[in-house]
Amino acid sequence: MKENLKIGIMGGTFNPVHHGHLVAADEALYQFKLDKVIFIPSGDPPHKNFSEETIAEHRYLMTVIATSANKKFFVSRIEIDRKGKSYTIDTIRELKKMYGENTGLYFITGADAILEILTWKKTEEIMQLCSFIAATRPGYNISRIQELKEMLFKKTNNNIEKIFVMEVPALAISSTDIRKRVKEGRPIDYLVPEGVSNYILKHGLYR
Ligand code: ATP
Ligand code: MG
Numbered sequence: 001m002k003e004n005l006k007i008g009i010m011g012g013t014f015n016p017v018h019h020g021h022l023v024a025a026d027e028a029l030y031q032f033k034l035d036k037v038i039f040i041p042s043g044d045p046p047h048k049n050f051s052e053e054t055i056a057e058h059r060y061l062m063t064v065i066a067t068s069a070n071k072k073f074f075v076s077r078i079e080i081d082r083k084g085k086s087y088t089i090d091t092i093r094e095l096k097k098m099y100g101e102n103t104g105l106y107f108i109t110g111a112d113a114i115l116e117i118l119t120w121k122k123t124e125e126i127m128q129l130c131s132f133i134a135a136t137r138p139g140y141n142i143s144r145i146q147e148l149k150e151m152l153f154k155k156t157n158n159n160i161e162k163i164f165v166m167e168v169p170a171l172a173i174s175s176t177d178i179r180k181r182v183k184e185g186r187p188i189d190y191l192v193p194e195g196v197s198n199y200i201l202k203h204g205l206y207r
Helices: 019-031 056-067 088-099 111-117 123-129 143-156 175-184 194-203
Strands: 006-012 036-041 073-075 104-110 131-135 163-166
Touching: 006 019, 006 088, 019 036, 019 056, 019 104, 019 131, 019 163, 036 056, 056 073, 056 194, 088 104, 088 123, 104 111, 111 131, 111 143, 123 143, 143 163
Parallel strands: 006 036, 006 104, 036 073, 104 131, 131 163
Antiparallel strands: none
């Protein structure tokens, strides 16, 4: 009998996508035997600050370029095409509806982001719909995830088994640093895939 699908979800602004994202997604594929990982770039915020924000279309296209060679990586427009701000819970509900009850959803985040997501409202419903994979990230203390698990355990009784900590080779790469580097004329080669750095150059992003 065919086993149920296991799908990884990698949400982010991806402004721009970099090797930290790709390594985390690939490691999750391997460690959790996922069938695929769907990258979901966030939509544009309602009030755009053009000096800081990069329009969704650019972020989406860079994510497509970065993931194109991997047969198990996909990119979804679900948040980009939605009007207004997207909440994680809405995206997860929609994916659950699309893929069906029996599909396992694994939300992949950095150790920093899981702390933000799971202290939001709707935590309990989110935890019912999907599991979480928290990738270690330089500069973030994973003991805080343990505290979070204990807090959730008290609140919900059993959801503790749905949060997994995943060790990834430490990559001290962030989109913030990449944007800063571009602005200052410093190199970003090898921090992002070649197609992404070419795209940034071609469109004059982050200058
Ligand atoms: P910014 O600096 O603009 O916040 P970012 O590098 O944190 O960008 P995001 O798009 O915010 O990138 O991140 C999307 C997801 O990827 C988040 O869950 C984040 O924690 C995770 N992530 C980002 N960089 C890394 C990394 N180097 N290692 C592991 N996880 C990462
Ligand atoms: Mg971030």
